[in-house]
Amino acid sequence: MYFKIKIIYFLIKIKLERLTGLYSSVWYKKMKVFFFLKSLKSSAFYNYFSVYNSNFDELPIMSKSLFMENFDTINTCGISYKQASGIAENAEHSRDFSPMIKDIAVGLSTGTSGNRGLFLVSETERANWVAYMIDRVIGFSLKKVEVAFFLRANNKLYESAKSKKVSFNFFDLFEKLDSHIERLNNLQPTILIAQPSLLMLLSKKKVNGELRINPKKIISVAEVLTNEDRSYIEKTFQIKLAEVYQCTEGFLASTCSEGTLHFNEDFLIIEKKYIDEEKTRFHPIITDLLRKSQPVVRYELNDIITEKKNCKCGSPFLAIERIEGRSDDIIVLKDNHSKEVCIFPDIIRRTIVLSDERIEDYAFIQKDDKTIHLYIKSNFEESYLIAKTALIERLTRYNIIDLNIVNLDEHKHKIGAKKRRIQNEYK
8 A cells, every 4th residue: 555655646746747847947857966966875886986075977977787797886775786686587587576675676687788787676666667657658547457568577666557447467578479369369458568579470460360459559668669660560550659768777768749759857867978970879878866776877878869859749858769779789891991881770771671662571680891691571582682782782882892791591589589680790
């Protein structure tokens, strides 16, 4: 009961902040930052920097590896990496995600690159997360809402959304998809949440008549949502797709009424680290003002973000034009002068997709500085040659020639892993 009261309290607080305009107020945000920095004195790692008396921009920028290396001293719960790792690994193997350390939920993330991360979330933080999810994702309804959530691993954070009005139903990504179809048909979820690659598979099941659900809302998470996938899913389910940008580091963004992702700047500080000369693409450096048990301060994500200007919804929060992928997947090839040329994933993606509308799926994998593996799924044999020719023409504009493009007959995506169509495997 106490936990539900917390959720109601935070939900009212969120609504009041919006109604009064405080959520976009500069002085109110500064006050939040002030108290957040004060709370960091409980963290041995940040207390070392005397954060209460320091300028915010003097605090170190964190990478995932640095964050995990200092796990013991960053968190304020007195939980060691060994202790948390043990709980998380046991849950992964047993598929029982209920164990906690006192009131602290422990989660394990493998990440897109395979570099795992551990996260801690307190009861208060879980209540806050539920309130923001109800406000910006699930929505308020007098009728019972059945949520079907496909995840690699369950966690108390997600199960916290359960109530008489909201029923959260965990679907394990590691189980065979066919085993979920009957359960989905029986459940008839109001809201379906899954990664785009899984939503594509479910869409095909619906087309062939196996899946018979008509959710009122479908939310894409975890992977890059491409325009072609969005179009297919929306056409199949006859519904406008929403997105949530969430990772181990927190609930970062959700879509507005116009379908644009906006960062949650009422409780996040977003700094931009530009990665191109035109300053159109950046890595977000995030600080989450709600996370106290495991402070996330100036944490640099590897995602490539393109900013959107002037969203029609009128939100003051930073809008995202697209999330291209990760910097690890920037393609680096040598031109005819042996100079390295960096090509962003979205350029490769658009070249392939626009070359032939009959292409159903694809993969572009860099193996070395002269070798690319190309997979094209199509019912028409000429689609591969059309895509290959388009890529050669595009790369020639960068003076990249004599490239060895190898035809891949198949490219299997492992369910549960994040789907990456553009990959740089050359180190």
